[in-house]
Amino acid sequence: MHTIPGHHHISMLTKNAQSNNQFYQHVLGLRRVKKTVNQDDPSMYHLFYGDLTGSAGTELSFFEMPRAGSTVRGTNAITGIGLLVPSYESLVFWKKRFESLAVQHGELTSYAGRDALHFEDSEGLRMILLNNNGEAVPGNWSAWEDSVVESQHRILGMGTVEMTVRNLESLASTLTDLFGYVEASRSGTEAVYQSVAGQSFGEIAVKEEEGPSEKPGKGSIHHLAIRVRNEDELRYWDEVVKNRGFRSTGIVDRFYFHSLYFRESNGILFEIATDGPGFTADSTVEELGKALDLPPFLEDRRTEIEAKLVPLD
Template sequence: MKDTELLGLHHVTAMTDDAERNYKFFTEVLGMRLVKKTVNQDDIHTYHTFFADDKGSAGTDMTFFDFPNNPKAQHGTNAITRASFRVPSDAALDYYLKRFEEFGVKNEGIIDLFGHKALPFEESDGQRYQLVSDEKNKGVAGGTPWLHGPVPSEMAIYGLGPIEITVSYFEDFKIFLMQVYGMKVLEDGENYSILEMGEGGHGAQVILRKDETSQQERQGYGAVHHVSFRVKDSQAIRHWAEKYQTLHIPNSGWVDRFYFEALYARVGHILIEISTDGPGFATDEPYETLGESLSLPPFLEPEREMIENTIRPFDTKRP
């Protein structure tokens, strides 16, 4: 494997209408750790929260922009339609199914998803997710479950699973994933393809679905904003910036997000980010208190007082 190749999923970013409710859902119900509470670097008047494994490892984090004044999303085609989380076993799905019943979480029950057990569910704002069992999975390793979370570690979420993308221009998008991003087709069906990158497995898969009849999705809270794929380091992401330029693919250019480096390009309607594995979320906070205080990258520190007076506070300190 070349040092510049895509390694798998890095993070998925979605939109919420209530950062505090979303925080409670992810930490108290799903048992994922809040590893960073910061602001949207492109809109500093709103929160950007990161939920991940115990250490905030790349490939494990689901992040949220807090947009309380946005309209609710209208789900449809030409969108990222579902994020997934990995759990270690089929027994873990049984555990979460009972947990969802206890907490009143809307779900579809345990299903078969291309030969693996899965549990689709929704947050109260309509955001769609699924848990996917790794019992028969091979490929990219998972992370470390939150050691002090409410879910037993042998059952807990420990990484991102396949990202589901639905488009009307199925063949064109599939060819782009293969020819530009180097993905390989694992399985083809009548209206879907499963593609892999890097070492493959649930942490490196895209489920591409074909939908030519549904309405165009209207983004808003309760929908996914973008997906990010992992690369090793600065050298790798600069390679991708050069590749985009060579192929005349419009892109953001290299962006320093402090916790990682980023590069953005829109493929049809889908915003795809490429991100480096480091420096990581322990850059400005110790492991023990990750996510408990408002973190700001160095270039925003001079504006801390203004930011803290603008965004509505919510308590993320753990006992």
Template sequence: MSQGIFGLHHITAMSGMAQKNVDFYVGVLGLRMVKKTVNFDAPDVYHFYYGDTVGSPGTIMTFFPFGEGPRGNSGADQATVTSFSIRKESLAFWTERLKAHGISFSGPEERSNQRQVITFRDPDGIALELVAHEGAESRPGWQNGPVPSEHAIRGFYGVTIKVRNHEQTSALLTDVMGFRLLEQKGERYRYEVGEGGPGTIIDVISQEDARYGRNSIGTIHHIAWRVANEDELRRWQSKLMGAGMHVTEVKDRNYFKSVYFREPGGVLFELASDPPGFAIDESVENLGTDLKLPEWFEPNRSAMESQLPPIHLPVIEGK
């Protein structure tokens, strides 16, 4: 029996300078670097994975840091906002932390269901939200980072995409992928999948006259949704093909298997398996410490390392 789609697995974006990206997501937001590897399709570029202590699916924000290069622009056919969960009691901590790091933000702004939201951007202009809500403590954050554990980010709350017409996107989400429409307010349509709640939510912004986005530095590349295992992944591959989607072959990403397709509004979706996870080539204690390469790249390690800029993790005082 199918287990369906559980929620978000990871969100992948494109950034500029590698060290600046590490300093922000580890040093400021307090996420753990759980894997330092390379873009399997462009191995002269890093692929960073940030998340909770063990890199649980539903907590992972990943980046391709391209260094100097053309800037993208966010718009229709893209994911536009990544939203993280925090505890309601952590609002004051986060407003003070953002101020202390010189980061401009708006909010806290009250939204439906008594959620409070802080909105800001990362160093490359990617839109982020911290959503304070009841029950966030049910998911642990990184316990040994620069942010006290009680205030740590608790994984994703949801993601926002923008399309010109939501109808075909909605049909795919609800009729094929198992999402449920929760509410509609103006041009915003909110859906959830699986058991619902934080980590299962997608907001679809429908704007007929929206300018199309351009993927490059400062934009989100794709959204990955969780499935239980490779068997489920292949079942979904067949189901999506049957629904008229152009789906890739199953790709081995070392830490999960996945397929890719574009939903009707043009946003790149991925389905990714939960196993095997990030501890297959490093202990949990040492996650993100060394550059890890898949076995097919190991013969070229020296050449690859010479093309990648050196980086260091921020020093965490008292840890």
């Protein structure tokens, strides 16, 4: 039986790679595990942050688009990213850290049944720190010991991802009937779905909301990638998605993983991505994220590509 073991990564838009790099490494304490380019448009950086090796389920990914305008918030969009931290004390730590570093944030509250702290990066990307409360995390996650954040409060990986749509039922049907997510809770026009029952590392919170669709810009979320273990499973899901009536891109070789993309009926873009080969396919663990890595099919264009990029520390 094929199942979805959790989130794989989530991809956003940034206007400035330098400030993005500063925030996610030096404020959030994540490791930059890959400095590469958008394979569909190599003129822009594609940066990945995560744990020691950028394990599936820990990856935050950013495309740099220097001409990006501001996001006009609306519905039919991915509207929030949950990040798991070890404890309630960790939320207190992060609230104080955000205050000292002038990061926009809210008060300690709750979200999707967990203690929570809402915050935004400098481009308005909406994120939520969530208390993991000592619960188990995927076995493939591995802490980065050189983080600027002390070990007992470090971000563990991705938790609940929020989606806001006009039609909750159609997204709910895609998640439950197509992918086997379970409905963990529902209250009025909001519901929570889990790919692994009782676990937040594969959780999606859905809100139904009328109004105009979001217009993407800096700080908007481009797509959510969900995990599969290998290419055999990916081929299975490609057929399932097509049989459901969605238009699949077919399987794409991203070198670090294989994936496919499709939009559900509200317009939310999903990627389905394999766990491997991973970011160590062309780098040692120690050297991850330092040099500009290019997949083999772009290597012969390195000089051209590097000439168009602003150097990034």
